[in-house]
Every structure is written in C-alpha cells, then in structure tokens.
Amino acid sequence: MAANSHWRLLNQRLGPFLGLIVIFVIGIILNGDTFLNIYNQLNVLGRVSIIALPAVGMTLVILTAGIDLSVGSMVSLASVVCAMLLMERDWTRATSLALPIYFVFIFIAGYYVVRKATRRLDAKKSWSVITGIAGGLIVAVTMVYWTYPQVSTGFGTLSVLIIVPVLGLFLGALNGIIIAKGKIQPFIVTLGMMSSAVGLAKFIAGKGGQIHPIYFQSVGMTAGGKVAPESFDVLSSKISLFGVKLFPVAGLFFLCSVIIIYFVLTRLKFGRYVYAIGGNEETARLSGINVDRVKTIVYAIAGGLSALAGVLYCSAYTQGKADAGITWELDAIAAVVIGGTSLMGGKGTVVGTMVGVLILGYLGNILNLQEVSSEVQDILKGVIIVGAVLLQEGIFARWMRAFLKKIKDEE
Amino acid sequence: MFRKIMILNLVFIIMMSIIVGLSCQKSTQSGRYVIGFSQVTVKEPWRVVFNEKLKAKAEEYKDKVDLIVLDADDKTENQVEHVKTFIAKRVDAILISPKEASGCSKVIKEATEAGIPVIVLDRDITYKGYAVFIGADNRVIGQAAGEYAVKLLGGPGNASGKIYEICGALASTPAQERRQGFHDIVDRESGIEILGGLDGDWKLDQGKAIAQDALQVHKDIDIIYAHNDPMAYGAYQAARELGLEKQIKFLGIDGLPHEGCMWVKNGILTATFLYPTPGEKGLEIAIEILNGKRTITPGEKITLETATITSENVNEFINE
Numbered sequence: 005m006a007a008n009s010h011w012r013l014l015n016q017r018l019g020p021f022l023g024l025i026v027i028f029v030i031g032i033i034l035n036g037d038t039f040l041n042i043y044n045q046l047n048v049l050g051r052v053s054i055i056a057l058p059a060v061g062m063t064l065v066i067l068t069a070g071i072d073l074s075v076g077s078m079v080s081l082a083s084v085v086c087a088m089l090l091m092e093r094d095w096t097r098a099t100s101l102a103l104p105i106y107f108v109f110i111f112i113a114g115y116y117v118v119r120k121a122t123r124r125l126d127a128k129k130s131w132s133v134i135t136g137i138a139g140g141l142i143v144a145v146t147m148v149y150w151t152y153p154q155v156s157t158g159f160g161t162l163s164v165l166i167i168v169p170v171l172g173l174f175l176g177a178l179n180g181i182i183i184a185k186g187k188i189q190p191f192i193v194t195l196g197m198m199s200s201a202v203g204l205a206k207f208i209a210g211k212g213g214q215i216h217p218i219y220f221q222s223v224g225m226t227a228g229g230k231v232a233p234e235s236f237d238v239l240s241s242k243i244s245l246f247g248v249k250l251f252p253v254a255g256l257f258f259l260c261s262v263i264i265i266y267f268v269l270t271r272l273k274f275g276r277y278v279y280a281i282g283g284n285e286e287t288a289r290l291s292g293i294n295v296d297r298v299k300t301i302v303y304a305i306a307g308g309l310s311a312l313a314g315v316l317y318c319s320a321y322t323q324g325k326a327d328a329g330i331t332w333e334l335d336a337i338a339a340v341v342i343g344g345t346s347l348m349g350g351k352g353t354v355v356g357t358m359v360g361v362l363i364l365g366y367l368g369n370i371l372n373l374q375e376v377s378s379e380v381q382d383i384l385k386g387v388i389i390v391g392a393v394l395l396q397e398g399i400f401a402r403w404m405r406a407f408l409k410k411i412k413d414e415e
Numbered sequence: 416m417f418r419k420i421m422i423l424n425l426v427f428i429i430m431m432s433i434i435v436g437l438s439c440q441k442s443t444q445s446g447r448y449v450i451g452f453s454q455v456t457v458k459e460p461w462r463v464v465f466n467e468k469l470k471a472k473a474e475e476y477k478d479k480v481d482l483i484v485l486d487a488d489d490k491t492e493n494q495v496e497h498v499k500t501f502i503a504k505r506v507d508a509i510l511i512s513p514k515e516a517s518g519c520s521k522v523i524k525e526a527t528e529a530g531i532p533v534i535v536l537d538r539d540i541t542y543k544g545y546a547v548f549i550g551a552d553n554r555v556i557g558q559a560a561g562e563y564a565v566k567l568l569g570g571p572g573n574a575s576g577k578i579y580e581i582c583g584a585l586a587s588t589p590a591q592e593r594r595q596g597f598h599d600i601v602d603r604e605s606g607i608e609i610l611g612g613l614d615g616d617w618k619l620d621q622g623k624a625i626a627q628d629a630l631q632v633h634k635d636i637d638i639i640y641a642h643n644d645p646m647a648y649g650a651y652q653a654a655r656e657l658g659l660e661k662q663i664k665f666l667g668i669d670g671l672p673h674e675g676c677m678w679v680k681n682g683i684l685t686a687t688f689l690y691p692t693p694g695e696k697g698l699e700i701a702i703e704i705l706n707g708k709r710t711i712t713p714g715e716k717i718t719l720e721t722a723t724i725t726s727e728n729v730n731e732f733i734n735e
Contacts, residue, residue, distance in 0.1 A: 044503040051496060212614060214586040217517030217541055240521070321491050322541075323517035330490075372500040378488040 019396045020343050020359040023388075027363055031370045038373060042249065046242055050252035052365035054320060056358065057313035058329075059336040060261045061176075061306030063357040066340050067269075068302055069282045069349025070190035074179060075310040075336055077201035078172050079329025082314025084205045086168045087216035087324025089159040090232040097208040099155055105174045106151070106167045107144050114143030161235040169311045175201065176307020180300035190303075198333070205326040213326040218318055239319035254316045258358075261309060265354045278302060282349025338385070339364055342392040363388070448705050449481045450698070451501035452510040456489040459617075461690065464671050465512070465537075469694030476702060491518035498522040502529050508701040510694075512536040516588070532704050532711060536693040538588075543714035547700055549693040551719040553589045556688050557596020559721055560666055563686055564597075564638050565604055567664055575606030576637035579629055581622050581650060583642035585614045593642045593668060610636070615646045622646025626653035634659065640666045644675035644687055651683050670724045672733050679729045689722040689732065 031039040038044060058075035065072045088098035118139025122132045154163055175197065182193045206213035221231045242249040243256075269275035277298045280288040289295045310329070318324050343360030345352025367388065371381045450473075457463050466484060473482035483506070487493035491514050499522060501509050509531055513519040520542035523533050532546040539548050568574040578601065583590035594612070601607055611629060615621040622641055630636065630653060639654075641647035647667030654660040664685040669675050675687035696719065703709040724732050 038503050041503065044499075047496075047499045047503065051492065209586075212584070212586040215515050215517060219541065320521075321495065321518045322521050323491075323515065325515070328491075368496065369500070372485065372496055373504065375483050375485065378486045378493070382488075 019392065020356050020363070023342070023363050023392060023395075024359050024366070027366045027370070031366055031373075034370060035373045039370065044369065044373075046249060046252055048362075048365045048369045049255050050240070050242070050320070052361050053252060053254035053258035054313050054316045055332060055335055055365075056258045056339070056361040057261055057309040057316070058306070058332055059339040059357050059361050060258075060265055060354060061309035062333075062336040062340050063343070063345055063352065063354050064265065064269075064278060064302045065190070065306050066337075066345050066347060067278050067282045067349055067352055068299060069285070069347075070183065070299070070302070071194065071337070071347070072176075072179065072303060072306045073191065073194040073333050074175075074197035074201055075306060076329040076332035076334075077198045077205070078175060078307050078310035079314040079317060079332055080326050081175075081201045081205040081208070082168045082172055082311035083317045083324035083328040084209045084216060084326055085171060085324070086164050086315045086318045087218050088208065089164050089167065090218055090236060090318070091158065091216060091230055093156055093158055093230065095155055097210065101204070101208060102167050102171050103151070103155075106170050107148060109170045109174060110147045111140040111144040113140075115140030118143075158230070158232070161233055161239070164236075164315055165312075168315050169308045172311025172314070173304045173308035176310075177300050177304035179307065180303030181296075183303065184296035184299040202326060202330075209324075209326050215323055215325040218322045218324070220322070236319055239316055254320065257312065257316065262354055262358050265305075269354060274298065274301070279350055282351070284350075335364065338389050342389060344396050360392075363392075447479060447481055448507045448702070449483065449504070450508045450510060450701055451483045451485070451497070451504070451506040452512075452694075453485050453487055453494050453497035453501075454512050455487050455494060455514040457486050458489065460671055460674055461669055461692070462512070465692040465694050468692050469510075469698060472695040472698045476698070480698075480702065482698070487514070489514065491515065494519050495522045498526055498533075502526050502531065506531065507705055509533045510536060510697050510701060512693075513538050513540055517541050527713075532701070534697045534701055536697050539716075545713065546704060546711045547697075547715045547717060549697050549700070549717045549719065551691050551693070551721060553592035553690075554596035554599070555718075556668055556690060556721045557593040557598075558600050559596075559688050559723060560593075560640060560668065561597040561600030563688075563723055564601060564640060564666060565607070567685070568604075568607060568637060571604070573606065574604045576608075577633065577635060578607060578609050578638045578640055579611040579626070579633065579636045579650075580609055581615045581625050581639065581641040581646045582612055583615065583617045583646070590614075590617075590642050597640060615641065615649075617643050617646065619645035619649040622649030623653045624649075626650035627656070630654060630657050630659060636663055638664045638666060642668055644669045644671065644678060644684065647684055647687075648674075648678055651678075670722070670732060676724060676729050676732045679724055679726060680733065682726065686723055686725045689724055691719040691721065693719055 058079065062072055062075060085098045085102050088096055089102065092098065115136045119132050119136030122135045151163060154160060159167070179194055179197050182188060183190050209216060219231045220234060220237050239253055241253055243251045243253060269278065277288065277293045280293060281295055281298055285295060314328065317328050339360035340357050341347065342363055343352065343356030343358070345356060364385070367385065368381065371384065452469065454462060454466055457466060470482065470484065473480055485497045487497060494511065494514060495518070498509060498511065498519065502525065509526055511519060511523065511533060513535065516539060520540050523540060523545055524542050526533050527544050535545050535548045537550045539550065564578060565571055565574045568576040580594070580597070582594055585591065601609060610633060613625050615625050622645065626639060626649065639647065639650045641650055644667035647665045651660055651665050654663050665683065667675050667684050667687040668690055670687045670689040675684065678684045679687055696717065700709065704711060
C-alpha cells in the first residue's frame with residue numbers, strides 16, 4: 005500500500021508538469037516554428053497572466069476547502085471602475101464606490117501599522133489605540149491629499165493600481181466575513197457576490213452596462229480629448245532589452261503573485277493555517293487557529309488579485325465592461341484543479357496552479373493555430389480537466405500496474 | 416519497477432503526440448492567399464447567415480483563397496487571441512467582426528503595423544488605421560423604418576396614430592442608432608405618438624413580454640416597431656393572444672431569409688428592413704487588395720445599402 009501512496013504523490017507532484025511538457029511537445033509537432041517563435045510564446049504568456057491572477061487567489065480559497073465563484077464578477081467590476089477612473093473627469097458612480105472604500109482601507113491599514121509600532125513602547129496599552137487612530141488618520145488624510153485632485157484630472161496608473169485592488173480586497177473580505185461569521189457555505193455566499201458584483205458593475209457603467217473604452221494618445225485613439233496616461237499602456241506591453249522583447253509586463257504580476265503566495269504557503273505560519281483549515285477545520289479551530297480571520301484574509305486576497313486582473317484587462321483590451329470576466333471563475337477553478345489542488349482542501353500548491361494556467365493557455369493557443377472551432381475546444385478542455393484529475397488520483401497508474409503484473413504473470 | 420512504469424508512460428505519451436501531430440499537420444500551398452476571419456459569436460442567427468454567405472463566397476475563390484473562420488464565443492479576449500494567432504501564422508489578410516468598438520483596437524493596430532491588411536466588418540472600432548470598414552448604417556435603417564411607418568399612417572404631413580417601440584439592448588450602439596434614426600423621421604410628425612422604448616435585449620421572449628404588458632394598457636396601437644425581427648414576432652404573438660393582431664402592423668429589422676423574410680411572407684410582419692451581412696463584400700475587397708487592384712486608404716468606410724422587404728418583394732430575398 006505504501007507503493008500506492010508513493011505513486012499518488014509522484015503523480016500529484018509531477019502530473020501537471022508532465023502535462024505541460026506533453027502539451028508543449030504537441031504544440032511543437034503540430035505548428036513547429038509558428039508555435040515556438042517568441043511572438044507566439046509571449047502572446048500566450050501575456051494572455052494567460054491576466055486569467056492567472058484569479059486562479060492564484062482561487063488556489064488559496066480551495067486550499068481552505070472553500071470556493072470563490074465571484075472572481076470573474078470581480079474582474080468585471082474592477083475593469084469598469086478602472087476604466088471610469090482613468091477616463092472620467094468628474095465625480096462618477098465609480099469614484100463614489102471606490103474612493104470611500106479606499107480611504108477606509110488606508111485608515112485601517114495605517115491604524116494597525118502605527119498601533120503595532122507603538123505597542124512595544126506602551127506598557128499599559130492604553131494610548132496605543134489613540135496613537136493608532138491618529139496615525140491612521142494622518143495616513144488617510146495624506147492619501148486624500150494625493151488622490152482627491154485626480155478626480156478632475158483622471159486617475160494615474162499608480163492610483164488605479166492601488167484603488168481598484170483595494171476595492172477587490174474589500175469585497176473579497178466581505179465574502180470571507182459572511183462565510184466565517186455567518187457559517188454559510190462559501191458556494192452560496194460567493195454565488196450571491198457573483199450576481200451582485202456584475203449587477204454593481206452594470207449599475208456603475210450606466211445605461212444598462214455600457215462599455216467604457218480607454219484611449220491613449222500614442223495609439224491615435226482619441227475621443228473628445230480625454231486620454232488615459234501613457235504609463236497605463238505599459239501594463240500590457242512587453243519588457244524589452246536591446247530591442248528584443250523578453251517578457252510581458254502582465255507576466256511580472258503573475259510571477260510575483262505566484263512567488264509571494266508560494267512563500268506565504270511554505271514559509272509563513274499563515275500558510276500552515278491555510279492547509280490546516282483545509283485538512284480539518286474543526287481540528288484547526290480546536291488547536292487555537294483563528295479560523296475566521298484566516299478565511300477572511302484568504303477571500304480578501306482572492307478578491308484583490310481578481311481586481312488586479314481587472315486593471316490588467318483594461319490595459320490589454322483598452323476597455324472596461326460588465327461582462328469582462330464572465331466565466332473566468334470556471335477557468336480559474338479548472339486551472340487550480342489541473343494543477344493538482346484538491347477541491348476537498350488541504351492538498352495542493354500554487355506552483356501547480358501556475359502550470360495548470362499554462363496548460364490551459366497553451367491548449368487554447370494550439371487549437372487556435374490548428375483552426376479548431378470553439379465548440380471542439382470546449383469539449384477538449386472538459387476532457388483535459390477530468391483527465392488530469394484522473395491522472396492525479398492515480399487511476400492510470402493502477403491500470404498500468406495491473407497491466408504490468410499481467411505481463412509478468414504470463415512470463 | 417516504478418522507473419519502468421514512468422518510462423513506459425512517457426514513451427507512450429510522446430508516441431501518441433507524434434501520431435496525433437502527424438495526422439493533423441496541414442500543408443499550405445504557396446501562391447495561394449490565406450485569409451483569417453474572426454467572428455465574435457455564432458449564437459445570433461444573423462451571424463450564422465453572415466458566416467454561411469462568407470463561406471459560400473470563399474467557395475467561389477477556392478482555387479486562390481484559403482479562408483480560416485474562427486468563432487470567438489462572444490469573448491473579446493478570444494478575438495484578440497485569434498488576431499494574434501493570425502499574425503503568428505503570417506496570414507495575408509484579416510477579416511474581423513469585432514464584439515465592440517474598443518476591445519480589439521490594440522491588436523488590430525498590431526496587425527496593421529505587421530503589414531497585414533485588416534478589414535473590419537459590421538462594427539466600427541476606435542482605431543482608424545485599418546484598411547477598410549464595411550458595414551450597414553443602423554441610423555439609415557432606422558430612418559427607412561421611420562419613413563415606412565409614416566407612409567403607413569397617412570404619409571408625411573398628415574400622418575396620425577400610435578407607434579409602440581421595442582428596443583434592442585440599449586447599451587449597444589445598433590439599438591441606439593436604430594432608435595435615433597427612427598425618431599429622426601417620426602418625431603417630425605405631430606400626429607404620431609411614439610410609446611414604449613423599453614429594452615427587449617434583441618430577444619423574442621422579452622419582446623413578447625413587453626408587448627403583453629403594453630397591450631394591456633394601450634389597445635389602440637397602430638404600429639409596433641421592434642429593433643429586430645424576433646422581437647417583432649414576439650410582439651405579434653402577444654397581440655394574437657389578445658386578438659389584436661389584425662389591427663396592428665408589425666415592423667422589424669434584419670430581414671434574415673429564414674426569420675424576418677418568412678414572417679413577412681406569412682403575413683405576420685408588414686415589413687422588415689434588411690441589415691445586410693458584410694462578409695461577401697469584405698472577402699472581395701480583401702482579394703482586390705491582395706491582387707494589388709486596390710490601394711489602401713487607412714480608415715476607409717464602405718456603407719452597405721438597406722432594403723425594405725414587404726410581401727411584394729420578399730421572394731427575392733428568400734431565394735437569394
């Protein structure tokens with residue numbers, strides 16, 4: 005039986021990588037140079053990077069044996085808010101939603117940081133609260149001073165890169181708090197959020213969910229003189245060295261998120277808590293882990309990363325719209341599952357998810373290069389998801405062993 | 416033992432992939448043009464007809480042209496992916512019917528800069544450096560419908576009556592333009608009252624639901640104008656439930672052979688206004704450009720003509 009578990013482990017760890025290699029080899033065989041050339045490779049990586057961010061967040065959620073159906077809607081909402089912040093020169097619905105949440109968040113963050121810092125100096129812990137509030141207020145006011153004038157001039161790249169993910173963090177945390185405190189199944193809570201976030205996106209966009217185009221000066225797409233800052237276009241460009249395009253900027257976000265989450269999961273106490281909750285929530289609770297807090301943070305991260313994906317979407321497709329991230333939650337779950345993370349929680353890695361995302365990306369790319377119609381692509385995607393899980397559960401290995409044993413017996 | 420299985424596994428997988436690879440490999444002959452087409456979705460009947468007509472046209476040129484038709488499943492990301500794939504494959508020309516005005520602009524610029532002529536079909540985009548845009552003008556179609564409605568109600572100057580309007584998805588430009596064009600003409604007539612203007616999202620069932628509610632309140636409607644044929648047909652169904660179908664005239668837009676035209680032929684709709692598919696024209700122009708018979712003037716626009724389809728001329732459009 006030890007051999008069996010050995011096999012399982014091997015399959016779970018290596019299965020996704022093996023799958024990636026196979027897909028890559030198939031790609032080379034089918035399309036040769038067209039597939040391998042740097043243009044195509046960067047194109048796959050660039051596209052995949054945006055969808056990868058919700059998948060990375062989803063990995064954490066699924067590790068706690070939860071699920072987050074709202075990530076796609078968060079992408080939509082974030083894209084609408086981001087596009088409006090960049091293009092509008094007035095106080096709009098987008099600003100009324102995003103800015104208050106942003107300021108409250110900054111205040112809370114400032115409060116915690118200052119309080120933590122002053123706690124050591126304070127033996128009685130009486131004035132650390134006051135200094136915390138004061139510190140938080142100072143930080144928040146500073147940020148208001150920096151951000152508020154941008155309402156009338158259009159927001160800068162750095163501002164949207166902070167404000168929009170904070171909105172995602174907030175809505176994600178809302179998911180987490182309701183799940184943890186209300187003791188409701190994550191499926192239901194995030195299903196509700198999925199509907200509400202899309203509705204909110206449509207409401208904010210106005211006119212029943214119109215599209216908000218983003219224009220840049222450099223690409224000659226001006227409309228009424230309003231343009232987004234050129235630096236925003238950089239988010240969807242490629243880093244080049246000596247005139248050779250090397251890596252998409254969106255890919256950096258993807259890579260950084262994977263590295264950070266990998267570090268969190270393997271090196272920090274928080275990561276062990278995540279696995280512990282996924283393994284057995286009751287045991288985790290009894291052993292003193294603050295389960296509610298861990299869950300809230302996990303869903304907040306998923307929301308934040310999805311909103312970040314929404315910002316990158318805006319840059320890549322020069323628009324924000326309420327159906328931007330439609331069905332992305334399913335792609336994210338698929339990538340996580342292909343990457344070897346168990347939906348039962350407690351088992352899996354974020355590196356697996358990265359590989360899962362790449363497998364799906366290359367699959368789509370190869371099928372497009374082969375001119376396979378979208379319905380066949382959907383069928384194949386489904387087969388690969390189920391096949392990958394079968395492989396990881398060691399069923400093929402069991403068949404193989406039975407087959408080899410038979411041969412041996414016949415000998 | 417385990418290593419053996421592992422190796423066996425790998426060998427098997429690699430062999431399978433080679434077999435699959437060899438059996439799928441396609442050879443492109445030289446001296447032929449490869450033209451890629453990205454269609455946003457085939458869930459709408461209009462786009463199905465669009466693709467059919469385009470493919471039929473490509474069949475005429477089959478000794479010269481290989482047409483690749485990809486369906487984006489209603490997603491901008493997929494369309495961008497399609498165009499990037501076309502660039503990677505170095506096709507000779509790209510046809511695209513984009514989902515919306517802004518989403519594909521960047522990648523179309525990329526293709527244009529890579530020296531591939533891009534022909535934008537049906538919906539104009541924000542980037543104006545493409546080779547040609549071909550599409551019908553929804554506002555003109557709306558005006559044609561307005562003129563016809565005025566004629567039905569007594570002619571310009573002395574027309575009078577009530578028109579109920581059922582709109583397509585109001586967030587979309589086609590619906591806004593079809594509404595605008597119709598109002599351009601009808602608002603001039605002081606005797607005509609336009610009611611409604613609710614969003615039926617292009618769908619038959621929603622058109623029916625809106626008409627059901629409206630006909631409870633207004634039993635004296637003369638004309639129901641819907642932004643597409645299925646909604647007009649839905650309105651007809653609602654009127655028939657109330658026994659009002661004889662006294663109301665129904666106007667639709669699109670004029671697809673198996674939808675609007677059939678309904679006109681069967682006397683359900685009084686008239687429908689052709690929203691022509693731009694595929695055939697697009698392919699012809701692409702071939703002209705590739706043959707050097709046409710010089711590219713970036714941002715050029717070609718508007719396709721509409722036609723009023725009534726019971727008198729409907730057979731021409733069905734036999735087409």
